[in-house]
Amino acid sequence: MGLLNKLDDPYEGGGIVLGKVEDLLNWGRSKSDWYLHFGLACCAIEFMAMNASHFDFMRFGTIPRTSPRQADFIMVTGTVTFKMADRIKVLYEQMAEPKYVISVGSCSNCGGPYWEHGYHVLKGVDRIIPVDVYIPGCPPRPEAFEEGMMLLQSKISKQAIFNKRKKLEAEL
Amino acid sequence: MLANEIFDRLKTEFGDAILAFDDTQPTDPFIMVQTDKVFDVCYSLRDNDEFQFDYLMCLTGMDLGENVGVVYHLYSMKFKHKVVLKVVAPKADPKVPSVEMLWKTADWHEREAYDLMGVQFEGHRNLIRILCPYDWEGHPLRKDYETPEFYHGMKVSY
Numbered sequence: 001m002g003l004l005n006k007l008d009d010p011y012e013g014g015g016i017v018l019g020k021v022e023d024l025l026n027w028g029r030s031k032s033d034w035y036l037h038f039g040l041a042c043c044a045i046e047f048m049a050m051n052a053s054h055f056d057f058m059r060f061g062t063i064p065r066t067s068p069r070q071a072d073f074i075m076v077t078g079t080v081t082f083k084m085a086d087r088i089k090v091l092y093e094q095m096a097e098p099k100y101v102i103s104v105g106s107c108s109n110c111g112g113p114y115w116e117h118g119y120h121v122l123k124g125v126d127r128i129i130p131v132d133v134y135i136p137g138c139p140p141r142p143e144a145f146e147e148g149m150m151l152l153q154s155k156i157s158k159q160a161i162f163n164k165r166k167k168l169e170a171e172l
Numbered sequence: 173m174l175a176n177e178i179f180d181r182l183k184t185e186f187g188d189a190i191l192a193f194d195d196t197q198p199t200d201p202f203i204m205v206q207t208d209k210v211f212d213v214c215y216s217l218r219d220n221d222e223f224q225f226d227y228l229m230c231l232t233g234m235d236l237g238e239n240v241g242v243v244y245h246l247y248s249m250k251f252k253h254k255v256v257l258k259v260v261a262p263k264a265d266p267k268v269p270s271v272e273m274l275w276k277t278a279d280w281h282e283r284e285a286y287d288l289m290g291v292q293f294e295g296h297r298n299l300i301r302i303l304c305p306y307d308w309e310g311h312p313l314r315k316d317y318e319t320p321e322f323y324h325g326m327k328v329s330y
Protein backbone atom coordinates (compact mmCIF):
# COMPACT_ATOMS: atom_id res chain seq x y z
CA MET A 1 0.00 0.00 0.00
CA GLY A 2 3.06 2.11 0.26
CA LEU A 3 2.06 4.23 3.20
CA LEU A 4 5.55 4.19 4.62
CA ASN A 5 7.10 4.97 1.23
CA LYS A 6 5.71 8.45 1.62
CA LEU A 7 8.28 9.01 4.33
CA ASP A 8 10.92 8.95 1.58
CA ASP A 9 9.40 12.11 0.20
CA PRO A 10 9.04 14.25 3.28
CA TYR A 11 7.69 17.69 3.61
CA GLU A 12 9.90 20.34 5.15
CA GLY A 13 11.21 19.11 8.42
CA GLY A 14 10.46 15.54 7.47
CA GLY A 15 8.50 12.80 9.17
CA ILE A 16 5.12 13.92 7.89
CA VAL A 17 2.85 11.58 6.03
CA LEU A 18 -0.20 12.76 4.18
CA GLY A 19 -2.82 10.15 3.56
CA LYS A 20 -6.41 9.21 4.07
CA VAL A 21 -7.54 7.91 7.42
CA GLU A 22 -9.36 5.18 5.55
CA ASP A 23 -6.11 3.99 3.99
CA LEU A 24 -4.43 3.96 7.35
CA LEU A 25 -7.24 1.99 8.97
CA ASN A 26 -7.39 -0.47 6.10
CA TRP A 27 -3.65 -0.88 6.19
CA GLY A 28 -3.86 -1.78 9.85
CA ARG A 29 -6.82 -4.07 9.30
CA SER A 30 -5.27 -5.96 6.44
CA LYS A 31 -1.95 -6.47 8.19
CA SER A 32 -3.28 -7.91 11.42
CA ASP A 33 -6.04 -10.35 10.65
CA TRP A 34 -6.82 -12.73 13.41
CA TYR A 35 -8.47 -15.88 12.28
CA LEU A 36 -10.69 -18.58 13.58
CA HIS A 37 -9.26 -21.78 12.21
CA PHE A 38 -11.95 -24.26 11.39
CA GLY A 39 -10.01 -27.39 10.50
CA LEU A 40 -12.27 -30.15 9.27
CA ALA A 41 -10.25 -32.72 7.35
CA CYS A 42 -7.01 -33.32 5.46
CA CYS A 43 -6.75 -29.70 4.30
CA ALA A 44 -6.28 -28.76 7.94
CA ILE A 45 -3.21 -31.00 7.99
CA GLU A 46 -1.79 -28.98 5.13
CA PHE A 47 -2.65 -25.87 7.06
CA MET A 48 -0.47 -27.11 9.91
CA ALA A 49 2.45 -27.12 7.49
CA MET A 50 1.46 -23.60 6.53
CA ASN A 51 1.46 -22.56 10.18
CA ALA A 52 4.81 -24.15 10.95
CA SER A 53 8.11 -22.36 10.68
CA HIS A 54 8.91 -23.29 7.09
CA PHE A 55 6.06 -21.28 5.60
CA ASP A 56 5.29 -19.20 8.66
CA PHE A 57 1.72 -18.05 8.19
CA MET A 58 2.03 -15.58 11.05
CA ARG A 59 4.26 -13.26 9.05
CA PHE A 60 1.04 -12.06 7.43
CA GLY A 61 0.07 -10.73 10.84
CA THR A 62 -2.39 -13.53 11.40
CA ILE A 63 -2.90 -14.92 14.86
CA PRO A 64 -4.99 -18.03 15.43
CA ARG A 65 -7.91 -17.45 17.79
CA THR A 66 -10.06 -20.04 19.43
CA SER A 67 -13.04 -17.77 19.84
CA PRO A 68 -15.13 -16.39 16.97
CA ARG A 69 -15.59 -13.16 18.93
CA GLN A 70 -11.93 -12.27 18.48
CA ALA A 71 -11.58 -13.35 14.88
CA ASP A 72 -11.55 -11.21 11.73
CA PHE A 73 -11.87 -14.08 9.34
CA ILE A 74 -12.74 -17.74 9.46
CA MET A 75 -10.68 -20.27 7.59
CA VAL A 76 -12.82 -23.24 6.60
CA THR A 77 -10.32 -25.96 5.77
CA GLY A 78 -11.79 -29.26 4.76
CA THR A 79 -14.93 -31.28 4.27
CA VAL A 80 -18.05 -29.50 5.47
CA THR A 81 -20.41 -32.23 6.59
CA PHE A 82 -24.01 -31.41 7.33
CA LYS A 83 -23.37 -32.06 10.98
CA MET A 84 -20.66 -29.39 10.93
CA ALA A 85 -22.54 -27.03 8.62
CA ASP A 86 -24.96 -26.11 11.40
CA ARG A 87 -22.04 -25.30 13.66
CA ILE A 88 -20.23 -23.24 11.02
CA LYS A 89 -23.32 -21.12 10.58
CA VAL A 90 -23.48 -20.43 14.32
CA LEU A 91 -19.76 -19.62 14.53
CA TYR A 92 -19.95 -17.31 11.55
CA GLU A 93 -22.87 -15.47 13.08
CA GLN A 94 -20.96 -15.09 16.34
CA MET A 95 -18.06 -13.29 14.64
CA ALA A 96 -17.96 -9.51 14.87
CA GLU A 97 -18.24 -7.39 11.74
CA PRO A 98 -16.31 -6.83 9.55
CA LYS A 99 -15.78 -10.52 8.93
CA TYR A 100 -14.36 -12.52 6.07
CA VAL A 101 -14.31 -16.14 5.00
CA ILE A 102 -11.57 -18.10 3.28
CA SER A 103 -12.65 -21.43 1.89
CA VAL A 104 -9.76 -23.85 1.55
CA GLY A 105 -9.73 -26.91 -0.67
CA SER A 106 -12.08 -28.51 -3.13
CA CYS A 107 -14.26 -29.91 -0.37
CA SER A 108 -15.30 -26.63 1.09
CA ASN A 109 -15.32 -24.92 -2.32
CA CYS A 110 -17.70 -27.34 -3.98
CA GLY A 111 -17.87 -30.70 -2.21
CA GLY A 112 -14.74 -32.04 -3.88
CA PRO A 113 -14.48 -35.83 -3.97
CA TYR A 114 -17.86 -36.05 -2.25
CA TRP A 115 -19.68 -34.26 -5.04
CA GLU A 116 -21.33 -37.36 -6.43
CA HIS A 117 -21.95 -39.80 -3.58
CA GLY A 118 -21.48 -37.71 -0.47
CA TYR A 119 -24.85 -38.00 1.20
CA HIS A 120 -23.35 -36.30 4.24
CA VAL A 121 -21.34 -33.46 2.69
CA LEU A 122 -22.47 -29.93 1.97
CA LYS A 123 -21.57 -29.12 -1.63
CA GLY A 124 -19.61 -25.99 -0.89
CA VAL A 125 -19.49 -23.85 2.23
CA ASP A 126 -20.64 -20.86 0.15
CA ARG A 127 -24.12 -22.35 0.25
CA ILE A 128 -24.42 -21.33 3.90
CA ILE A 129 -21.98 -18.45 4.46
CA PRO A 130 -20.55 -15.85 2.02
CA VAL A 131 -17.01 -16.67 0.93
CA ASP A 132 -14.45 -13.98 0.09
CA VAL A 133 -11.51 -16.05 -1.12
CA TYR A 134 -11.50 -19.57 -2.54
CA ILE A 135 -8.26 -21.52 -2.45
CA PRO A 136 -8.42 -24.46 -4.87
CA GLY A 137 -6.56 -27.72 -4.41
CA CYS A 138 -6.91 -31.09 -2.77
CA PRO A 139 -5.20 -30.10 -0.56
CA PRO A 140 -3.77 -26.72 -1.65
CA ARG A 141 -0.03 -26.20 -1.42
CA PRO A 142 1.11 -23.75 1.25
CA GLU A 143 1.98 -21.37 -1.57
CA ALA A 144 -1.69 -21.35 -2.48
CA PHE A 145 -2.57 -20.47 1.10
CA GLU A 146 -0.12 -17.57 0.85
CA GLU A 147 -1.71 -16.28 -2.32
CA GLY A 148 -5.16 -16.62 -0.81
CA MET A 149 -4.08 -14.62 2.21
CA MET A 150 -2.61 -11.91 0.00
CA LEU A 151 -5.83 -11.77 -1.99
CA LEU A 152 -7.79 -11.28 1.21
CA GLN A 153 -5.39 -8.55 2.32
CA SER A 154 -5.74 -6.69 -0.96
CA LYS A 155 -9.51 -7.02 -0.73
CA ILE A 156 -9.54 -5.59 2.79
CA SER A 157 -7.21 -2.74 1.92
CA LYS A 158 -9.50 -1.60 -0.90
CA GLN A 159 -12.66 -1.60 1.16
CA ALA A 160 -14.59 1.52 1.98
CA ILE A 161 -15.04 2.41 5.62
CA PHE A 162 -16.66 5.86 5.36
CA ASN A 163 -19.41 6.83 2.94
CA LYS A 164 -19.83 3.23 1.94
CA ARG A 165 -23.11 3.79 0.20
CA LYS A 166 -21.81 6.73 -1.83
CA LYS A 167 -18.84 4.76 -3.03
CA LEU A 168 -20.93 1.75 -3.86
CA GLU A 169 -23.27 3.89 -5.93
CA ALA A 170 -20.34 5.44 -7.74
CA GLU A 171 -19.11 1.98 -8.61
CA LEU A 172 -22.44 0.79 -9.96
CA MET B 173 -5.99 -72.94 19.53
CA LEU B 174 -7.00 -73.12 15.87
CA ALA B 175 -10.36 -71.95 14.61
CA ASN B 176 -11.61 -75.49 13.89
CA GLU B 177 -10.71 -76.59 17.42
CA ILE B 178 -12.59 -73.63 18.80
CA PHE B 179 -15.50 -74.60 16.59
CA ASP B 180 -15.49 -78.15 17.96
CA ARG B 181 -15.42 -76.96 21.57
CA LEU B 182 -18.24 -74.52 20.93
CA LYS B 183 -20.22 -77.20 19.15
CA THR B 184 -20.09 -79.49 22.19
CA GLU B 185 -21.01 -76.63 24.49
CA PHE B 186 -23.76 -74.94 22.48
CA GLY B 187 -24.91 -77.62 20.03
CA ASP B 188 -27.34 -76.34 17.44
CA ALA B 189 -26.61 -72.68 18.19
CA ILE B 190 -23.32 -73.09 16.30
CA LEU B 191 -24.45 -73.31 12.71
CA ALA B 192 -21.44 -73.78 10.49
CA PHE B 193 -17.70 -73.50 10.09
CA ASP B 194 -16.09 -72.25 6.91
CA ASP B 195 -12.37 -72.20 6.15
CA THR B 196 -12.65 -72.40 2.38
CA GLN B 197 -12.70 -68.64 1.90
CA PRO B 198 -9.50 -66.67 1.33
CA THR B 199 -10.35 -64.71 4.47
CA ASP B 200 -9.94 -65.88 8.06
CA PRO B 201 -11.98 -69.00 8.85
CA PHE B 202 -15.26 -68.06 10.46
CA ILE B 203 -18.00 -69.60 12.56
CA MET B 204 -21.66 -68.92 11.86
CA VAL B 205 -23.63 -68.49 15.07
CA GLN B 206 -27.35 -68.47 15.66
CA THR B 207 -28.26 -64.83 16.11
CA ASP B 208 -30.03 -64.94 19.46
CA LYS B 209 -27.23 -67.02 21.03
CA VAL B 210 -24.34 -64.77 20.11
CA PHE B 211 -24.14 -63.13 23.53
CA ASP B 212 -23.85 -66.48 25.31
CA VAL B 213 -21.25 -67.71 22.85
CA CYS B 214 -19.21 -64.54 23.23
CA TYR B 215 -19.52 -64.74 27.02
CA SER B 216 -18.08 -68.23 26.94
CA LEU B 217 -15.34 -67.21 24.51
CA ARG B 218 -14.31 -64.38 26.76
CA ASP B 219 -14.44 -66.09 30.15
CA ASN B 220 -13.68 -69.74 29.43
CA ASP B 221 -10.15 -70.54 30.60
CA GLU B 222 -9.32 -72.29 27.34
CA PHE B 223 -10.36 -69.38 25.11
CA GLN B 224 -9.77 -66.11 26.99
CA PHE B 225 -10.73 -63.89 24.09
CA ASP B 226 -10.15 -60.65 25.94
CA TYR B 227 -9.95 -58.40 22.89
CA LEU B 228 -12.67 -57.58 20.38
CA MET B 229 -10.59 -56.38 17.45
CA CYS B 230 -13.43 -55.26 15.28
CA LEU B 231 -17.20 -55.41 14.96
CA THR B 232 -18.58 -54.90 11.48
CA GLY B 233 -22.03 -54.52 9.97
CA MET B 234 -22.78 -55.89 6.50
CA ASP B 235 -25.57 -55.47 4.00
CA LEU B 236 -26.39 -58.88 2.52
CA GLY B 237 -29.42 -57.89 0.48
CA GLU B 238 -32.31 -59.49 2.36
CA ASN B 239 -30.35 -59.67 5.58
CA VAL B 240 -27.89 -57.65 7.56
CA GLY B 241 -24.86 -59.38 9.01
CA VAL B 242 -22.55 -58.66 11.90
CA VAL B 243 -18.95 -59.91 12.04
CA TYR B 244 -16.90 -60.20 15.22
CA HIS B 245 -13.12 -60.49 15.13
CA LEU B 246 -11.83 -61.75 18.45
CA TYR B 247 -8.28 -62.08 19.71
CA SER B 248 -6.75 -63.49 22.85
CA MET B 249 -3.81 -61.57 24.23
CA LYS B 250 -2.76 -64.55 26.32
CA PHE B 251 -2.96 -67.41 23.82
CA LYS B 252 -2.48 -65.26 20.71
CA HIS B 253 -5.25 -67.05 18.84
CA LYS B 254 -8.11 -65.46 17.01
CA VAL B 255 -11.54 -66.34 15.76
CA VAL B 256 -14.20 -64.77 13.56
CA LEU B 257 -17.90 -65.05 14.31
CA LYS B 258 -20.71 -64.14 11.96
CA VAL B 259 -24.43 -63.68 12.53
CA VAL B 260 -27.23 -62.62 10.22
CA ALA B 261 -30.58 -61.01 10.92
CA PRO B 262 -33.43 -60.17 8.52
CA LYS B 263 -33.52 -56.57 7.35
CA ALA B 264 -37.15 -56.26 8.34
CA ASP B 265 -36.28 -56.95 11.98
CA PRO B 266 -32.51 -56.55 12.36
CA LYS B 267 -32.17 -57.47 16.03
CA VAL B 268 -28.84 -58.81 17.29
CA PRO B 269 -27.88 -59.23 20.96
CA SER B 270 -25.36 -56.64 22.08
CA VAL B 271 -21.92 -57.64 23.34
CA GLU B 272 -21.30 -54.18 24.74
CA MET B 273 -21.37 -55.62 28.27
CA LEU B 274 -18.51 -57.98 27.40
CA TRP B 275 -16.06 -55.73 25.56
CA LYS B 276 -16.02 -51.94 25.86
CA THR B 277 -14.88 -51.80 22.22
CA ALA B 278 -18.29 -52.96 21.18
CA ASP B 279 -19.89 -49.81 22.55
CA TRP B 280 -18.82 -47.49 19.74
CA HIS B 281 -18.56 -50.22 17.11
CA GLU B 282 -22.16 -51.24 17.68
CA ARG B 283 -23.26 -47.64 17.61
CA GLU B 284 -21.50 -47.29 14.28
CA ALA B 285 -23.11 -50.42 12.86
CA TYR B 286 -26.46 -49.15 14.09
CA ASP B 287 -25.89 -45.69 12.65
CA LEU B 288 -24.76 -46.72 9.19
CA MET B 289 -26.32 -50.16 8.74
CA GLY B 290 -29.34 -50.06 11.03
CA VAL B 291 -28.56 -53.13 13.11
CA GLN B 292 -30.58 -53.00 16.35
CA PHE B 293 -28.32 -54.23 19.14
CA GLU B 294 -30.50 -55.46 21.96
CA GLY B 295 -29.13 -54.76 25.41
CA HIS B 296 -26.80 -51.97 24.36
CA ARG B 297 -27.06 -49.31 27.04
CA ASN B 298 -26.60 -46.27 24.82
CA LEU B 299 -27.56 -47.16 21.27
CA ILE B 300 -27.58 -43.74 19.62
CA ARG B 301 -26.05 -42.50 16.40
CA ILE B 302 -22.31 -41.91 16.48
CA LEU B 303 -21.36 -40.37 13.11
CA CYS B 304 -24.49 -38.95 11.53
CA PRO B 305 -26.43 -36.17 13.27
CA TYR B 306 -28.92 -37.42 15.84
CA ASP B 307 -31.88 -36.36 13.73
CA TRP B 308 -30.61 -38.06 10.57
CA GLU B 309 -33.10 -40.33 8.89
CA GLY B 310 -32.21 -43.77 7.54
CA HIS B 311 -29.00 -45.76 7.60
CA PRO B 312 -26.72 -44.47 4.83
CA LEU B 313 -24.53 -47.50 4.11
CA ARG B 314 -27.47 -49.76 3.33
CA LYS B 315 -27.56 -50.55 -0.36
CA ASP B 316 -31.19 -49.50 -0.68
CA TYR B 317 -30.56 -46.16 1.04
CA GLU B 318 -32.08 -43.15 -0.67
CA THR B 319 -30.24 -39.87 -0.17
CA PRO B 320 -32.63 -37.27 1.24
CA GLU B 321 -33.22 -34.15 -0.79
CA PHE B 322 -32.70 -31.65 2.01
CA TYR B 323 -31.11 -31.64 5.44
CA HIS B 324 -32.02 -28.67 7.66
CA GLY B 325 -32.87 -26.67 4.55
CA MET B 326 -29.53 -27.41 2.88
CA LYS B 327 -29.74 -29.21 -0.43
CA VAL B 328 -27.94 -32.53 -0.39
CA SER B 329 -27.28 -33.47 -4.02
CA TYR B 330 -26.96 -31.29 -7.07
Ligand code: SF4
Nearest residue numbers: 042043105106107138
Ligand atom coordinates in the same frame (compact mmCIF):
# COMPACT_ATOMS: atom_id res chain seq x y z
S1 SF4 C 1 -10.15 -30.89 -0.54
FE1 SF4 C 1 -9.01 -32.84 -0.55
S2 SF4 C 1 -7.40 -32.54 0.97
FE2 SF4 C 1 -8.95 -30.97 1.34
S3 SF4 C 1 -10.34 -31.83 2.88
FE3 SF4 C 1 -11.19 -32.31 0.86
S4 SF4 C 1 -10.40 -34.35 0.38
FE4 SF4 C 1 -9.13 -33.52 2.03
